[in-house]
Amino acid sequence: QSVLTQPPSISAAPGQKVTISCSGSSSNIGNNYVSWYQQLPGTAPKLLIYDNNKRPSGIPDRFSGSKSGTSATLGITGLQTGDEADYYCETWDSSLSFYVFGTGTKVTVL
Amino acid sequence: QLQLQESGPGLVKPSETLSLTCTVSGASISSANYHWGWIRQPPEKGLEWIGTIYYSGSTYYNPSLKSRVTVSIDTSKNQFSLKLTSVTAADTAVYYCARQIIMIRGDSIFNWFDPWGEGTLVTVSS
Numbered sequence: 001q002s003v004l005t006q007p008p009s010i011s012a013a014p015g016q017k018v019t020i021s022c023s024g025s026s027s028n029i030g031n032n033y034v035s036w037y038q039q040l041p042g043t044a045p046k047l048l049i050y051d052n053n054k055r056p057s058g059i060p061d062r063f064s065g066s067k068s069g070t071s072a073t074l075g076i077t078g079l080q081t082g083d084e085a086d087y088y089c090e091t092w093d094s095s096l097s098f099y100v101f102g103t104g105t106k107v108t109v110l
Numbered sequence: 111q112l113q114l115q116e117s118g119p120g121l122v123k124p125s126e127t128l129s130l131t132c133t134v135s136g137a138s139i140s141s142a143n144y145h146w147g148w149i150r151q152p153p154e155k156g157l158e159w160i161g162t163i164y165y166s167g168s169t170y171y172n173p174s175l176k177s178r179v180t181v182s183i184d185t186s187k188n189q190f191s192l193k194l195t196s197v198t199a200a201d202t203a204v205y206y207c208a209r210q211i212i213m214i215r216g217d218s219i220f221n222w223f224d225p226w227g228e229g230t231l232v233t234v235s236s
Contacts, residue, residue: 002156031217031218032218032219032220032221033218033219033220033221035221035222035223037157037223043228044206044226044227044228044229045149045157045206045223045226046224046225046226047222047223047224047225050211050220050222050224051220051222056224088156088157090157090221090222090223091219091221092219092221094219096173097170097173098159098170098171098172098173099147099159099162099172099221100159101149101156101157101158101159102156103156104156104157
């Protein structure tokens with residue numbers, strides 16, 4: 001069981017905005033930086049956000065990240081059918097001494 | 111363009127050792143700027159970090175797997191490897207290798223995995 005909790009699923013219509021939460025504690029999100037990954041069906045995860053809110057080259061600005069206290073959030077605006085995927089947060093847990101992924105959220109575009 | 115490719119047996123018997131290799135192309139595995147990691151994903155489940163290695167050979171392991179895991183590096187071949195001993199059906203998963211960026215700012219750690227290999231399914235079954 002992961003120490004980072006995400007909602008199992010979120011759905012929205014094309015063009016809408018969704019936010020995915022990642023809830024942790026002071027030993028992980030509270031004191032370290034968060035990254036987010038998109039895993040399209042049948043493919044490897046892909047980096048979407050690093051350093052809480054930075055986008056790698058090639059990632060559209062429809063994707064955004066933020067962090068407040070012991071929680072992080074991934075936002076997706078202008079939802080597209082191609083955004084249907086599993087999304088994971090990730091960070092370092094200082095108490096457990098390992099890199100931890102969130103439980104994952106499946107985004108469905110209605 | 112940096113690419114990573116996992117290779118190794120797709121079927122391992124229970125109690126035996128799982129061995130995988132990740133071949134890195136497009137960049138030197140000896141770069142002081144990067145670490146190299148293994149992550150796995152059981153069927154229909156989430157991601158689990160296994161371990162990370164630096165070009166110097168320094169390693170970091172998931173505490174839950176530490177007693178069974180060894181990650182090694184071969185800079186001459188631009189490869190790094192994973193060995194997981196005494197496997198059971200619970201070790202059946204897609205295994206990914208990835209470049210990992212790790213930085214420390216004060217008491218906080220930055221890290222991210224990018225890019226990832228395409229992954230390889232390893233099934234533990236007799």
